[in-house]
Amino acid sequence: MILVFGSSGQVASELKPLLPDAVFLARADVDLSDPERCDAVIRSIAPDAVINAAAYTAVDQAEDDEAAAMAVNGHAPTQMAQTCAALGIAFVHISTDYVFDGAGDTPFAPDHPTAPLGAYGRSKLAGEHGVRDAGGVHVILRTSWVFSPYGANFVKTMLRLSQTRDALSVVADQIGGPTPARAIARACVHIAEALRVDPSKSGTYHFSGAPDVSWAQFARAVFDAAHRAVAVTDIATIEYPTPAKRPQNSTLDCTSTVATFGIERPDWRAHLIDLMTELDTPR
Template sequence: MLVFGETGQLARELRLLAPDAVFLGRSQADLSDPESCAKAIRDHRPQIVINAAAYTAVDRAEEQPDIARLVNADAPAAMAHACAELGIPLLHVSTDYVFDGSGDQPRDETCPTGPLGVYGATKLAGEAAIAASGARHVILRTSWVFSAFGANFVKTMLRLGAERDRLTIVADQIGGPTPAVDIAQALLVIARTMLAQPDRPGGIYHFSGAPDLSWADFARRIFAQAGLSPEVVDIPSSGYPTPARRPANSRLDCSRIKDDFGISRPDWRKGLAKVIRDAGVGA
């Protein structure tokens, strides 16, 4: 197994679960140089490829659309074409940001897309390029990823919750927080299945943690589990303006991945408890 990504949240969880895989960081395969990614696949000739790397700086992407497109669209396209040439399955991670966030119902894989910013648009372009490449593939859309590694909402809240008595948190964006370790485990189940069943076509799947809730309520749960007690004040998205618009509705219908691969939505509360323990925080 060849994995693009080495230091990100997902790649680090994959390394713990699949230490025998080959992990490529930027020095071995720079996603801003798509041809280097295709060359790495041709040189290593693995049985399966996982792309666990992406340009995920949502706000910065508004200022760097060309780099975001190289990493999120052109590099996956190059990977997919190399995989198609060699008959290798490609697993690729995408995002709820491909949707416009309207409504209040979970989106399934057939729902119309409509990204609100550069990040979502480039991720959607990557999905389209992979689908058009002819490679066997699985695109895994997920949301609100967190872990003990890197920068994420949980780690930010643990830091701020220990420093401040009062925090204002957006309460009108709803989604499913997803532990990176659960995404890694799901990818490995899918990888084994794709290798064992060469005729399985793949496609797009949704995978996010349960239950769905707002960022403000997620913050309250983080503080409660960590034994922290700042006051959380609900605010609308308009009260916390950002360069890139966020989807208000990030709920994902994850029934297809359950039906096809037997993978259920993870309870993010269990993953949260582990991250808090790993961070050494708690009452």
């Protein structure tokens, strides 16, 4: 049996149909700002594996509330990993491209030096350090630009804006791989099972959708898939200031994930078409 931290988030929502017998913990079930609760619930349930799909994801808000982000993204997964290590339980933890500084134009390999630009990235990096230092069987799976039918994400934002606007300006100098939450969920389940069979596969891996595109290109693909006539104008990051600085290069080198687990990068374009059907998007 698998225990999942998270219940209503994008990845957790996609895990539910894949793991009908799993235990999903919502915010009301366990307060991630209290790491001791994480320890207690893992020990009481005694699962075969734990997937942490919960996170503080308000990137801009984290700039003003880093302590809250650090509690959920740093301290909580550290405690989860320590408890799993003590009990001999495999642990899968989802992380982010925000642990990198986004410099250059080469995809970041898992062992590339980290240098987060803001509070959110620092909190996620702290969680990574805690998971590794726990010394148990684990995988840290970094991903980027997540989208799904659930929660708030770029695709749903573009669709909402297109209901009242026929032209939008979108950042074109940030590049990354849009990643379907459904593909991340499948990868997590596959990895959790693989770790139980072969703990030596522990480590840090990358998983993002293909092909890599800019936000502006992604927006055009969204409108094409939805058959909505919205003109997209490319703008630079500097023209769209936000409280938190975003990495301009979010591309991830996923070759070790393919080699170790046989999990290929998903084609986000096909998932985007499926998403439009699921959302029953008016055209």
